[in-house]
Amino acid sequence: MKTLKDLRPVYVVGIGWHGYQDRSDTPYVTLGLTAARAALQDAGVPFSAVDSAYIARALLGMACGRPILRHLGATGLPITHVENASASGSTAFRNACTEVASGLADTALVLGVDKPGAVVRAESQSGIEQLANDYIVPFTHFALLADKYVARSGADMRDIAQVAVKNHNNGALNPHAQRQRPRTLDEVLGARRVSGELTVLQCTPVGEGAAAVVVMSEDAIRAHGIDPGRAVRVLSSAAKSQAVYDDATAFDELLTQATCLQALAEAGVAPSALDVVELHDAFSIEEVLYVEAMGLCKPGQAISALKAGEFHIGGRVAVSPSGGLIAMGHPIGPTGVGQIAEIALQLRGEAGPRQHPNARTGLAHMVGVGAVCYAHVLSI
Amino acid sequence: MKTLKDLRPVYVVGIGWHGYQDRSDTPYVTLGLTAARAALQDAGVPFSAVDSAYIARALLGMACGRPILRHLGATGLPITHVENASASGSTAFRNACTEVASGLADTALVLGVDKPGAVVRAESQSGIEQLANDYIVPFTHFALLADKYVARSGADMRDIAQVAVKNHNNGALNPHAQRQRPRTLDEVLGARRVSGELTVLQCTPVGEGAAAVVVMSEDAIRAHGIDPGRAVRVLSSAAKSQAVYDDATAFDELLTQATCLQALAEAGVAPSALDVVELHDAFSIEEVLYVEAMGLCKPGQAISALKAGEFHIGGRVAVSPSGGLIAMGHPIGPTGVGQIAEIALQLRGEAGPRQHPNARTGLAHMVGVGAVCYAHVLSI
Structure with missing residues (x-):
């Protein structure tokens, strides 16, 4: 089997975030749009240049990407929602790279967006009794x-x-960080305990936000006049x-x-x-x-x-x-x-x-x- | 840009269902396992032959594929969950075809599985008021x-x-059908109205079930001794x-x-x-x-x-x-x-x-x- 390196080269040419933050009233569409627009602006390409879009999310409902992308234009591009729990964004990025590397797309947008909601782990829906309460x-x-x-x-x-x-x-x-305060060792150790010896400052916070990257082939980099010195392979x-x-x-x-x-x-x-x-x-x-x-x-x-x-x-x-x-x-x-x-x-x-x-x-x-x-x- | 036909050929070599049915107490893991096992058996290959798995679902929670696939063996293969509302299964199939056609995998399993739950449309989570109640x-x-x-x-x-x-x-x-009863025109027209002139027998029912296909390259078809006459391009x-x-x-x-x-x-x-x-x-x-x-x-x-x-x-x-x-x-x-x-x-x-x-x-x-x-x- 081949690996990504055996296919044509793929580059990250645009990046953007909506800052990660505590849960708020900000609509998820605003979170996603902010990151997507920032990534497109960073790449210097319009949304119409995007051939395929991947949306990574774990907590939002069906088809959440469409209300975001609609604000950028109804260009008819393929849209795919990907979920792999904490690795959702990494998976969407991999899929976008595969699509560009194989030549099926020249430019792909990867957008990760989420808001805390009713977090559901599928195992709780499995309908299978635990043999022991060992979760x-x-x-x-x-x-x-x-x-x-x-x-x-x-x-x-x-x-x-x-x-x-x-x-x-x-x-x-x-x-863009959710926590932007330097902490001393004493502060970290003295914070509220979450489990065992782990304190709250040693655990990731619950939050919301968005991040986006634009992925391109060399053909597209040339076509859009993108500075190859800022393209990350x-x-x-x-x-x-x-x-x-x-x-x-x-x-x-x-x-x-x-x-x-x-x-x-x-x-x-x-x-x-x-x-x-x-x-x-x-x-x-x-x-x-x-x-x-x-x-x-x-x-x-x-x-x-x-x-x-x-x-x-x-x-x-x-x-x-x-x-x-x-x-x-x-x-x-x-x-x-x-x-x-x-x-x-x-x-x-x-x-x-x-x-x-x-x-x-x-x-x-x-x-x-x-x-x-x-x-x-x-x-x- | 290329199309699928420009890449190496991809074939469907195994298919399987868990019958679609009214909502029941059957665990979703049972639904998914039944279809996946049927598709692998139809292809005549063990789960260990699968290089990559795509799970299509819209109603189940995070990471729902893992508890299903775990029953088939912990082989370490990549697992990706895909959602595109009603087109979730079609999208997962496309992704699997792309991966095999590009050479990144020789054999991929696509499994669609769902159970009715709290159906959430993302738009209801958007936090954006409708300008008019026009939904x-x-x-x-x-x-x-x-x-x-x-x-x-x-x-x-x-x-x-x-x-x-x-x-x-x-x-x-x-x-495998959820509704297996022949209907006359009078029955269809005389059934309960759902909206306007549409009766319940003219609308798809709510239900649950699973379907799976195994996708392969020509190399894999040869390697596994699969009858090429049953491989669908x-x-x-x-x-x-x-x-x-x-x-x-x-x-x-x-x-x-x-x-x-x-x-x-x-x-x-x-x-x-x-x-x-x-x-x-x-x-x-x-x-x-x-x-x-x-x-x-x-x-x-x-x-x-x-x-x-x-x-x-x-x-x-x-x-x-x-x-x-x-x-x-x-x-x-x-x-x-x-x-x-x-x-x-x-x-x-x-x-x-x-x-x-x-x-x-x-x-x-x-x-x-x-x-x-x-x-x-x-x-x-």
Whole structure:
């Protein structure tokens, strides 16, 4: 089978957000339109140039993209709604890349948009009784993984909380972030406990927002006179779901490892060559597990690397310079799209006060409930 | 830009349903598993042969495919959930075809599954006040279009109701149909009125169910030793959304026309060459409008062709031999997938008592709320 790199090249040429924020009365159409318009304006192309649109959302109802796109014009383009829980935006981005890379479209718009509503997990609709009442909510799952990491590594919860300190400080530099306040270690540790040792400042907030990217072929870049120096190449796209692993309790790490290593291998990029990474840090412990799983440091070295500043903006590799899910926020549908936009911004050198110097290559990583995982490698 | 036919050939090699039915206590996982297992068994391949899975659903919550597929094995394949209202299944099928045609996968599973729940249309969540209370529910929209057709064509509602008579009779030959009872014209006309002149037997029922197809490349067909004589080629895939038309009140017909004519042109197939068509007959008037729009007869000739038996099984072209949305049912997520399965069954000559003789070429057509439209042309 082929990979994305075997097809024609695909580039991110436009990015935009509606800032992630606490739930509000803002109509979801306004959220989505703001991000879509920003991405089109950033690309410098009209909506009529878009051949295909993908809408990522997990919480909104049927056909939510149409009332948004209608404001941009009724051009007749194909519209597809994609959902993969937290990885919805990453999945929509992958689909758009596939369509452009295969030649079926020259220009695609990917728009992630969501508002908190009645969050429904399908499993609760399954009609199948649990054999035991063993369902563990996500924050408790990750609180248990934090305990496990502490037990096996010798780190303590103060160490793991350093993830949140870094990401809140990054978020404070990001005008699109839901949380824009720098936090000290004492503040993070002293915040309200959510589950186990995890405090609310170590968990992603509930919120809403939108993010959009415009994806193009080289033909379209030339046709629209887009500056190729601002076009960010999508080197690879990997998608997996949970498999059977030797250590079932480590499935988060093992799924991330398999997916990211495939994306890196297909891109021909070593983990050590990554300058910027946006990863799924819905809970602080996740970043610790995933930087090791994706090879940003050796197993067991995440805490020492973090404390040495290696994952800070300006460090060896900037991890979640946007603020990550902890500070940038995680409105679900937009999150994976926003990661791509952040990496594109960084690789263009346009990230302002949160710019990581000399960023050339980046990776975006998302996990979705039900254990799907996506990784994309981009470069300029 | 390329079309599907410019990429490598794609085939439907496995089909399966869980019968469409009135809402019940059957878990959605059971519905989906039944269809997926049937499609894999029909193809004669294990789940481990599937490289990528697409789940179509509109009414179920986040990540609903995972609890279904988990029963088939945790092989690590990519899983994508797609939603496009009534066209969800058609969209998922298109995505799977794109992935196989581009070479990113050799074998893909498309599973549509849904259960009635709290049906939410996104527009009701938009937070935007209507300028006027002008929202028209679908059955009233189509009741008005029926009135308009009567006014312009000289047909009467008895003529339009013949669509429902034909489709109920087809459904009576289909063990997977939600409605399996033949109906006389008097029964159709005498049933409870839903809106305007439309009776309940001229409207698709609310229901649940599942449908699945396995899509493959030629490489995979050879590798798995599949009988190429039972592999149905996907000649083209067209997707559009509503554009600006000269006659805004005819957007249903004009969108269908543009989409179907593009699918036929890309396939190199004339409308007159179609043997089998499954179309979006959620309301009887729709079939009348769409057979004209897609060129199965001349404008204004739908009623006379229908009454002459041209659209019956064994007629010039069998329209909705499955029973269509009126009798087969319309569980939303599965519908577009089930259409592809019905056409594949017909083209293989395996449709038993509802077999249309010498079926070689078919078209599947679906519309989704928010005005998206999909058309696929298949041949054997």
